[in-house]
Amino acid sequence: MLNAMASHPASNPNGLPPGAPSSSLPKSDYRNAMARLGAAVNIITTDGPAGRAGFTASAVCSVTDEPPTLLVCLNRSASVYPAFKANGVLCVNVLAAGHQALSALFGGKTPMDERFAAGRWSRKTTGSPMLDDAAVSFDCRVVHATSAGTHDVLFCEAVAIAIGGATEGLIYFDRRYHEIAAPPH
Numbered sequence: 001m002l003n004a005m006a007s008h009p010a011s012n013p014n015g016l017p018p019g020a021p022s023s024s025l026p027k028s029d030y031r032n033a034m035a036r037l038g039a040a041v042n043i044i045t046t047d048g049p050a051g052r053a054g055f056t057a058s059a060v061c062s063v064t065d066e067p068p069t070l071l072v073c074l075n076r077s078a079s080v081y082p083a084f085k086a087n088g089v090l091c092v093n094v095l096a097a098g099h100q101a102l103s104a105l106f107g108g109k110t111p112m113d114e115r116f117a118a119g120r121w122s123r124k125t126t127g128s129p130m131l132d133d134a135a136v137s138f139d140c141r142v143v144h145a146t147s148a149g150t151h152d153v154l155f156c157e158a159v160a161i162a163i164g165g166a167t168e169g170l171i172y173f174d175r176r177y178h179e180i181a182a183p184p185h
């Protein structure tokens, strides 16, 4: 099926067939709909020649396990964008129950030192800050990036992992945080 799509005679430069006309959906409709798609909350950090930076992200998912790769979507207008672009490394810190305030700090317009002062961090292979009590952390190098609308999609190869001890997770759904616990036995 993919081959058939790729060889479509009228395909666009991405190798995909010409789709329907551009969307006329209002942005607010799309955001209200996306608010219904629950997602894990993550703090993405970096450090290197362009300095230390971090932001909250829900647009994160697994791409492939060979090589172990995640993707992270970052708005190019974010203050942290130049640091991520220049450093070329990052750490995906998956938040756990109790991290709501930390998530809000890294998602706001808070100065960078204040964001990092609210957590405890260590470092593994890339030097990107790893949150000590994260549910899990993926230390990554950015191997590829592509632009889509307002965002860059960063493809990140995991070079080290730290599994945390948290037993309750954190989900962002309907513009609110929800703690998730294991069901009772």
Ligand SMILES: NC(=O)C1=CN([C@@H]2O[C@H](COP(=O)(O)OP(=O)(O)OC[C@H]3O[C@@H](n4cnc5c(N)ncnc54)[C@H](O)[C@@H]3O)[C@@H](O)[C@H]2O)C=CC1
Binding pocket: 030, 031, 032, 034, 035, 058, 059, 073, 075, 107, 150, 175
């Ligand atoms: N992917 C992103 O860039 C996201 C950005 N945010 C930002 O955090 C703030 C609070 O967001 P919410 O409380 O969830 O209310 P909201 O109404 O701004 O967003 C609702 C949902 O729409 C999506 N969304 C929001 N802004 C987006 C963007 N610029 N690009 C792609 N998808 C986007 C997300 O799934 C989000 O949970 C806003 O400033 C929002 O832009 C929040 C979630 C994801």
Ligand SMILES: Cc1cc2nc3c(=O)[nH]c(=O)nc-3n(C[C@H](O)[C@H](O)[C@H](O)COP(=O)(O)O)c2cc1C
Binding pocket: 041, 054, 055, 056, 057, 058, 059, 060, 073, 074, 075, 077, 078, 079, 080, 103, 104, 106, 107, 108, 109, 110, 172
């Ligand atoms: C729950 C939540 C999820 C977010 N997800 C993303 C995301 O996936 N990608 C993104 O670029 N920004 C996302 N944001 C917004 C950034 O965290 C915010 O713009 C970032 O802190 C940059 O802000 P700054 O320009 O003050 O540095 C999210 C914010 C919140 C509160």
